[in-house]
Amino acid sequence: MKILVFISHVPDTTSKINFTPDGKAFDTNGVQFVINPNDEFGLTRAMWFKEKQGAHVTVVNVGEATAEPTLRKALAIGADEAIRVNAKPTDGFFVAKQLAKVVSEGSYDLIIAGRESIDYNGGMVPGMVAEMLGYHFVNGCIGLEVDGNKATAIREIDGGKETLSFDLPLILGGQKGLVEEKDLKIPNMRGIMMARSKQLTVLDPTSDQAKTTIDHFEKPPAKAACKLVSPDNVDELIDLLHNEAKVI
Amino acid sequence: MSILIYAEATDGKLKKTAFELASYAKATGEKVVALTINANNTGELGKYGVDKVLQVTNEALKNFNPKAISEVLTQATQQENIKTIVLSTTTDAKYLTPLLAVKLNAGFASNVVALPESLSPLKVKQAVFTNKAFAITELHAEINIIALSKNAFGLKESTGAAETVSFTPNLSESALQNHVTDVSKATNKVTIADAEIVVSGGRGLKGPENWGMIEELASVLGAATACSKPVSDIGWRPHSEHVGQTGKPVASNLYIAVGISGAIQHLAGVNASKVKVVINNDPEAPFFKAADYGVVGDAFEVVPKLIEKLKAFKAANN
Numbered sequence: 383m384k385i386l387v388f389i390s391h392v393p394d395t396t397s398k399i400n401f402t403p404d405g406k407a408f409d410t411n412g413v414q415f416v417i418n419p420n421d422e423f424g425l426t427r428a429m430w431f432k433e434k435q436g437a438h439v440t441v442v443n444v445g446e447a448t449a450e451p452t453l454r455k456a457l458a459i460g461a462d463e464a465i466r467v468n469a470k471p472t473d474g475f476f477v478a479k480q481l482a483k484v485v486s487e488g489s490y491d492l493i494i495a496g497r498e499s500i501d502y503n504g505g506m507v508p509g510m511v512a513e514m515l516g517y518h519f520v521n522g523c524i525g526l527e528v529d530g531n532k533a534t535a536i537r538e539i540d541g542g543k544e545t546l547s548f549d550l551p552l553i554l555g556g557q558k559g560l561v562e563e564k565d566l567k568i569p570n571m572r573g574i575m576m577a578r579s580k581q582l583t584v585l586d587p588t589s590d591q592a593k594t595t596i597d598h599f600e601k602p603p604a605k606a607a608c609k610l611v612s613p614d615n616v617d618e619l620i621d622l623l624h625n626e627a628k629v630i
Numbered sequence: 631m632s633i634l635i636y637a638e639a640t641d642g643k644l645k646k647t648a649f650e651l652a653s654y655a656k657a658t659g660e661k662v663v664a665l666t667i668n669a670n671n672t673g674e675l676g677k678y679g680v681d682k683v684l685q686v687t688n689e690a691l692k693n694f695n696p697k698a699i700s701e702v703l704t705q706a707t708q709q710e711n712i713k714t715i716v717l718s719t720t721t722d723a724k725y726l727t728p729l730l731a732v733k734l735n736a737g738f739a740s741n742v743v744a745l746p747e748s749l750s751p752l753k754v755k756q757a758v759f760t761n762k763a764f765a766i767t768e769l770h771a772e773i774n775i776i777a778l779s780k781n782a783f784g785l786k787e788s789t790g791a792a793e794t795v796s797f798t799p800n801l802s803e804s805a806l807q808n809h810v811t812d813v814s815k816a817t818n819k820v821t822i823a824d825a826e827i828v829v830s831g832g833r834g835l836k837g838p839e840n841w842g843m844i845e846e847l848a849s850v851l852g853a854a855t856a857c858s859k860p861v862s863d864i865g866w867r868p869h870s871e872h873v874g875q876t877g878k879p880v881a882s883n884l885y886i887a888v889g890i891s892g893a894i895q896h897l898a899g900v901n902a903s904k905v906k907v908v909i910n911n912d913p914e915a916p917f918f919k920a921a922d923y924g925v926v927g928d929a930f931e932v933v934p935k936l937i938e939k940l941k942a943f944k945a946a947n948n
Contacts, residue, residue, distance in 0.1 A: 395875055395895045399762040419876045474738060475731070497724075500875055502758050502765075504740050509696075509728025518809070519696070521725040524869070534811075538870065539694075540721055540823040542815030558876055563863045593737035593771040597753065600764045602901075608908070608918045613927025616936045619907070620943050622923055627905045629827070629884040630851065630943075 383437040383528065385428045386488060388481060388495035388507065389456050390418035391449035395500060405598040408501075410448075417452055420496025424556040426565055427526060428494055429460045435528070438462050440488065444471045444480045450582065457577035458569030464580065469587035472595075474502075478510035479590040486515055490551060492533070497522055497555040508555040518548040524559025632661040634712040635680070636703055638720060639669035646785070646824070647718040652678035653786040654778055655716050657745055665706045665797070667691050667699065676792030678785065684710075684797035690806050693813075696726035698806055702799040704733045707773065709797075714752060715775045721823065727777055737769035740777040743902075752776075760875050760898035779902060780823075781881040822873065825854035827884040828903070830873060832858040834889020834910060834929055838866035843933045844888060850940045856880065858890045874899035889929045892917025909933065 393399070393413045400409040417425065431437040441456040442465040443449050453464040467480040485493055498505035505521075512519030524543065525536030533552045537544050538559070569577070611619045623630045633655040637648035644666070655662040656679025664680045666672050668691060672683040684706050691698055703726075707715060715730070717723045719741060731738040739754050743764065747753040752769045754776055769776070822828060829848040831841060841855075848855045855871060862872035873880045875895040885903035889910060890896060897920045900906065908921040911928050918924045925932050 393759075396893075398894075399759045401763070474728075478728075478732075500760050503760060504738075505724050506728040506731065506738055506740060509725065510732050513700075513729040513732035519729070520809075521696075522721055537725075538721065539813070539815065541817075541819060541821040542813065544810055544814075545812040546809040547811050548809055558872070559869055563859075593774075594739055594767050594769045597766045597768055599758070600755075600766065602761075602763070605920065606922075608921045608924045610918075610924050610926060613925050613932050613935075616925070616932065616939050619923060619925065619936070620939055623884065623905070623907070624943070624947075627884070627922065629905050630940075 383431060383435060383492065384488065384490045385431060385437050385439045385492045385494060386485060386490040387421065387425045387428050387439060387441045387456070387461065388493070389421050389425070389441045389443045389453060390496065390499040390501070391415050391443055391445050391452040392418045392499050392501045395419065401599045401601070405600065408599070415449075415452055417456060418496050418499045420498060420500070420557050422566060423558050423560045424494035424496055425456055425459060425461065426567060427556065427560040429567065430561070431492075431528065432460060440465060440490070442467070442481065442484050444469055444477045446470060453582060454577050455569060457580045457582070458573040459567050460573065462580065464582040465585060466582065467585045467587055473592035474504040474506040474510060475594070476590055476592040478507045478514060480587055481507065482511045482514040483588055484585070485511060492528065492550060493517070493553040495553065495555050497557045505555070508553055512553040518552045519554070520546055520548070520552065521555040523554040523556040526554065526556070526560060631713055632663045632710055633658060634703070634707055634710060634715045635662060635664045636715070636717045636723065637664040637666045637669065637675060638718065638722065639666060642668060642670045644669050644671065644674060645720070647720055647780055648675065649678045649785050650781070650783055651716050651718055651778060652680045654745070654783045655679065656788055657786065658749060660714070660749070663710050663712070664792070665703060667702065672794045673792055676790055677787055679788040679790065680792040681790070683792045683794040685794050686797050686799060690801070693808065693810055694722050695806070695808070696722070696729055698801055700726045700729040700733055701801060701805045703730050705799045706797060707734060713773055714749070715773070717775065717777050719777050719779050723777065727775060731775050734773045734775070735771065737771035737774040738777075739767050739769055741779045742776045743779050743782040745783070757902065761901035762898055779881060781883070781902070781904070820852065820854040822854045822856055822871070822878050822880060825882050827851045827853035827886070828856050828873070828880050828882045829853045829886045829888070830856035830858065830890060831861065831867075831888050832890030833860050834891070840930070841867070843937065847886070847933055847937050847940070850937055850944060858896055887917055887921070888933060890917060891915040892920055
């Protein structure tokens with residue numbers, strides 16, 4: 383089985399988000415970048431298929447050279463090889479076009495992506511790639527088993543879950559549940575050393591253009607101070623929620 | 631020019647988001663066309679500004695099928711000569727919209743939180759970095775799709791009536807192929823996605839055996855229950871209750887956090903809620919900086935008191 387995992391290079395979940403003074407770009411100063419958490423759940427599930435079923439795992443990122451440490455981390459966790467499409471990831475459509483090309487040239491059985499990246503939260507890339515290629519697609523995936531040419535996927539729905547069955551190849555937008563938090567792997571020294579010599583192929587982008595452009599960014603307005611209510615007077619809280627906030 | 635909305639229904643009943651999309655589309659000043667699939671009472675949409683309903687009735691679409699629905703929406707877009715489509719950010723809409731965007735070769739902006747800044751060119755405000763910031767984005771394809779964040783606009787009634795016409799799409803066998811083998815769904819519980827109020831517990835509750843009061847508080851308020859990430863990671867509560875950056879997003883009217891300190895990832899995930907209340911014995915907990923109302927106190931004393939007083943309040947106000 384050949385697996386391809388999409389890797390987004392995103393600011394660490396604890397990052398404070400700032401922009402350049404003109405508001406036109408994300409200010410990466412002092413920001414630590416990581417594998418997008420939703421992608422990391424998928425990568426870890428791919429590692430399970432590698433260990434148990436001998437899968438070959440490739441990771442791919444659409445990004446500039448600054449994203450390479452994130453790909454190396456995925457290799458250190460255990461991916462076999464990496465691909466970077468050398469382009470600024472301008473919008474979901476553009477990124478999907480780049481990835482669709484990589485997918486179509488690699489004869490992968492399973493393509494695992496995160497349900498969304500935690501930077502732009504578009505949640506559109508995996509579904510777009512699937513539709514561009516006519517592949518089966520499941521989103522919000524919280525469980526996956528593969529038996530021969532058949533995949534059984536579980537997807538989260540409002541108030542429950544749905545089980546789906548597909549012939550491979552399959553593209554999925556995954557999230558926590560594919561593996562548990564405790565299953566996530568911190569690369570060890572051996573993995574880090576081995577990652578240095580693994581193949582990282584850099585590809586040129588296609589000529590596709592983005593269909594959306596970010597004009598500028600804004601930060602949320604400063605919040606009014608929290609109104610404190612004494613624990614001995616919860617009636618006041620109820621009164622505030624009813625008469626002031628009008629939410630009960 | 632008309633705007634097309636996809637008015638989602640569950641078991642024949644239109645969702646609240648359907649009326650929110652209608653209110654939003656109407657407020658742009660354009661004519662509003664709504665597409666519904668196996669929905670009853672489509673006339674209701676008129677009250678929120680829909681001019682025309684394209685009603686699809688098809689047994690084969692009884693179960694959610696993103697491929698088929700995106701195909702239906704594509705055909706409706708072509709028939710009505712639509713240039714702007716508005717969908718919601720429900721679980722199902724998030725699944726099907728990327729497929730639709732590719733079918734229509736459309737521009738797509740998700741998590742839109744306000745009326746467009748302009749319609750031509752289409753310019754919208756999106757929540758990005760998990761609600762830590764906004765992007766003002768221009769969509770420049772011939773057809774453009776925006777996904778409106780749940781509860782970002784609200785409901786606005788308007789006068790007028792919707793004309794309902796039946797719409798019969800041509801669906802190929804491959805689009806109608808069913809992949810679903812099982813659905814399990816709790817029918818008697820308020821879901822986090824649909825809840826107006828969410829009551830959430832954190833590690834401050836000390837153990838899963840203490841969740842009774844969270845559930846009771848939720849039940850008094852007709853709320854959904856949720857929890858912080860550490861609580862789901864140690865298995866006190868199921869993952870489906872985890873809210874935050876890597877869990878479920880919350881965009882309720884009221885979010886009550888009990889014994890949750892307010893890690894940056896948690897706050898990002900619940901920030902879209904309109905009003906936030908925190909109950910925590912640590913006055914230094916970061917949640918107090920993000921909340922509208924706070925009680926510094928022992929949850930084990932405050933919550934039972936709150937339940938008792940809320941019961942009295944509900945009895946007096948019903």
